[in-house]
Amino acid sequence: RKEVEQDPGPFNVPEGATVAFNCTYSNSASQSFFWYRQDCRKEPKLLMSVYSSGNEDGRFTAQLNRASQYISLLIRDSKLSDSATYLCVVNAPTGNQFYFGTGTSLTVIP
Amino acid sequence: EPEVTQTPSHQVTQMGQEVILRCVPISNHLYFYWYRQILGQKVEFLVSFYNNEISEKSEIFDDQFSVERPDGSNFTLKIRSTKLEDSAMYFCASSSDGSNQPQHFGDGTRLSIL
Numbered sequence: 001r002k003e004v005e006q007d008p009g010p011f012n013v014p015e016g017a018t019v020a021f022n023c024t025y026s027n028s029a030s031q032s033f034f035w036y037r038q039d040c041r042k043e044p045k046l047l048m049s050v051y052s053s054g055n056e057d058g059r060f061t062a063q064l065n066r067a068s069q070y071i072s073l074l075i076r077d078s079k080l081s082d083s084a085t086y087l088c089v090v091n092a093p094t095g096n097q098f099y100f101g102t103g104t105s106l107t108v109i110p
Numbered sequence: 111e112p113e114v115t116q117t118p119s120h121q122v123t124q125m126g127q128e129v130i131l132r133c134v135p136i137s138n139h140l141y142f143y144w145y146r147q148i149l150g151q152k153v154e155f156l157v158s159f160y161n162n163e164i165s166e167k168s169e170i171f172d173d174q175f176s177v178e179r180p181d182g183s184n185f186t187l188k189i190r191s192t193k194l195e196d197s198a199m200y201f202c203a204s205s206s207d208g209s210n211q212p213q214h215f216g217d218g219t220r221l222s223i224l
Contacts, residue, residue: 031209031210032209032210034212038153041199042217042218043201043215043216043217043218044153044201044215045215046212046213046214049212087152087153091209092166094166095165095166095208095209096141096158096160096165096166096208096209097155097158097166097168098143098155098209098213099155100145100152100153100154100155101152102151102152103152
């Protein structure tokens with residue numbers, strides 16, 4: 001089983017839509033979770049950390065479900081500039097090693 | 111805002127040659143990382159470095175690879191005897207507090223092995 005799994009998409013949504021991505025992780029002892037975005041041929045950029053209680057940053061909401069071992073990202077009121085690949089990142093229980101999902105591709109259409 | 115910087119942006123090398131990829135992490139960060147991303151594939155962890163030694167490494171990081179912090183600012187990845195399959199984007203990242211804090215990535219070095 002892969003350490004981190006994501007639906008690769010692509011998700012094609014109209015501007016203003018709400019879209020949600022899920023990510024599952026295999027090791028229940030993982031403690032740190034993040035969402036990054038990656039534009040084509042660019043470096044990953046931190047979107048947000050994911051906290052146990054869930055957290056929100058503007059139009060973005062992240063949730064963690066430890067019992068089911070998944071994290072989610074909700075994007076409200078999608079903008080054209082949200083078009084990117086969204087990467088789920090989870091740390092290995094040993095601490096200082098990180099696993100990336102394959103990414104979920106989002107295209108926001110005018 | 112402080113940045114992680116990487117040089118060169120693109121490196122073209124003959125198979126069998128050695129390459130050194132360079133990174134300057136954010137100045138007050140203590141944890142440093144190297145990742146690679148083969149075109150069209152996911153980002154893969156190579157190695158993490160803390161307190162002047164490797165803290166963790168993946169199966170990819172075999173004897174062909176080494177890392178070094180030769181001075182107070184640079185963090186390098188050396189790849190010996192390069193192979194065609196080493197062609198990828200290599201990202202350096204740093205963080206202030208290991209697994210508890212997010213990593214900040216440099217904009218990568220594209221390595222092309224001919």
